[in-house]
Amino acid sequence: MEILKSLALDSWYKALVYLGGVVLVLSLFLEVKAIPNNAAQLISGGVFFFGLGEWKNHKLSSQFKPPNAYTGPSGIVSWTERRPDHFGRLLDLLGVAGVVFGTIKLF
Numbered sequence: 001m002e003i004l005k006s007l008a009l010d011s012w013y014k015a016l017v018y019l020g021g022v023v024l025v026l027s028l029f030l031e032v033k034a035i036p037n038n039a040a041q042l043i044s045g046g047v048f049f050f051g052l053g054e055w056k057n058h059k060l061s062s063q064f065k066p067p068n069a070y071t072g073p074s075g076i077v078s079w080t081e082r083r084p085d086h087f088g089r090l091l092d093l094l095g096v097a098g099v100v101f102g103t104i105k106l107f
Contacts, residue, residue: 011080013058016051020044039106046098053091057084 009015023044032040062078065071084092 011055011058013051013054016047017055018051020046020048020051024048035106039102042098042102042105044102046095046100046102048095049091049098050095053088053093053095056088056091057082059083 007014009018021044024041027037027040027044031037058080059082060078061081062076065075065077067074
């Protein structure tokens with residue numbers, strides 16, 4: 001059950017990964033009536049890769065908090081902060097390019 005905790009939709013970028021992935025897989029196997037399939041695949045793939053890049057860029061940080069009369073006992077404090085790296089930026093760029101080219105192909 002520990003593996004399923006990382007699949008929780010607790011951040012906006014994880015929702016983009018799931019939404020883009022589901023629409024991409026559906027557009028590969030089903031005929032989309034409203035827009036051409038190749039435009040749907042480009043846009044949903046772009047959303048998927050952009051969400052994946054942001055997931056990569058948001059890293060978990062933690063530090064030890066010493067005991068204090070005002071903040072309580074000691075413990076480990078964790079938070080998520082955006083620290084982009086080269087691969088995360090590449091995934092973001094790939095995602096934005098997919099959405100832009102898919103939108104151009106749409107029109």
